[in-house]
Amino acid sequence: DTEVTQTPKHLVMGMTNKKSLKCEQHMGHRAMYWYKQKAKKPPELMFVYSYEKLSINESVPSRFSPECPNSSLLNLHLHALQPEDSALYLCASSQLPGQSAGELFFGEGSRLTVL
Amino acid sequence: RKEVEQDPGPFNVPEGATVAFNCTYSNSASQSFFWYRQDCRKEPKLLMSVYSSGNEDGRFTAQLNRASQYISLLIRDSKLSDSATYLCVVKEDGGFKTIFGAGTRLFVKA
Numbered sequence: 001d002t003e004v005t006q007t008p009k010h011l012v013m014g015m016t017n018k019k020s021l022k023c024e025q026h027m028g029h030r031a032m033y034w035y036k037q038k039a040k041k042p043p044e045l046m047f048v049y050s051y052e053k054l055s056i057n058e059s060v061p062s063r064f065s066p067e068c069p070n071s072s073l074l075n076l077h078l079h080a081l082q083p084e085d086s087a088l089y090l091c092a093s094s095q096l097p098g099q100s101a102g103e104l105f106f107g108e109g110s111r112l113t114v115l
Numbered sequence: 116r117k118e119v120e121q122d123p124g125p126f127n128v129p130e131g132a133t134v135a136f137n138c139t140y141s142n143s144a145s146q147s148f149f150w151y152r153q154d155c156r157k158e159p160k161l162l163m164s165v166y167s168s169g170n171e172d173g174r175f176t177a178q179l180n181r182a183s184q185y186i187s188l189l190i191r192d193s194k195l196s197d198s199a200t201y202l203c204v205v206k207e208d209g210g211f212k213t214i215f216g217a218g219t220r221l222f223v224k225a
Contacts, residue, residue, distance in 0.1 A: 033213075041217070042202060042216060042217050042218055043215050044215075045212065045213065048211040050211065056211055090158055090159075094211075097210060097211065101146075101147040101149075101164050102206045102211075103149060103164060104161070104213060105161070106158040106159050107158060108157070109157075111156075
């Protein structure tokens with residue numbers, strides 16, 4: 001069983017909707033990540049938070065807005081998405097660089113469909 | 116050149132076979148290396164980390180060659196349950212950026 005929990009597992013939204021994806025981990029990790037994965041492609045990094053601060057934004061469009069309210073929670077706010085944004089959104093956590101090799105632990109993902 | 120390149124696959128092997136996957140990375144400063152397994156429509160799961168001296172976990176053996184910037188995964192005595200996509204993953208030195216290879220699909224048949 002994964003120790004990274006994501007909700008919802010499935011989400012269908014229209015292009016004018018506002019929705020949020022949520023992620024929670026209880027492993028004491030201080031780094032949290034959002035990845036996007038399209039079918040038959042590897043995960044692509046979107047955002048990284050370290051100590052609840054945004055460390056990396058891989059030039060993600062502003063219609064995706066991350067938030068890290070505390071060390072255990074990570075949100076991804078969605079607004080005015082496009083059909084091509086339909087994908088599996090994966091949350092992951094890890095220890096900080098230097099504390100370990102940095103293995104990522106993934107949640108089961110939120111499968112998003114934009115109509 | 117892609118940052119992390121893997122054998123394209125798919126690999127179709129019978130049960131009991133030995134199969135090897137290869138992976139090359141372009142950034143010589145990379146420090147951490149992993150193999151992940153991903154089942155269809157599931158999240159990636161850590162299979163094993165890869166250490167400089169090579170490491171083994173049951174039927175799985177991982178090797179790292181820093182000089183050639185090459186990583187390998189050997190699966191012995193393949194099981195039906197080994198059917199999955201295997202992702203080579205490289206982490207940049209001191210950072211958070213984790214680069215995934217495109218993955219190699221393995222089908223193990225009875």
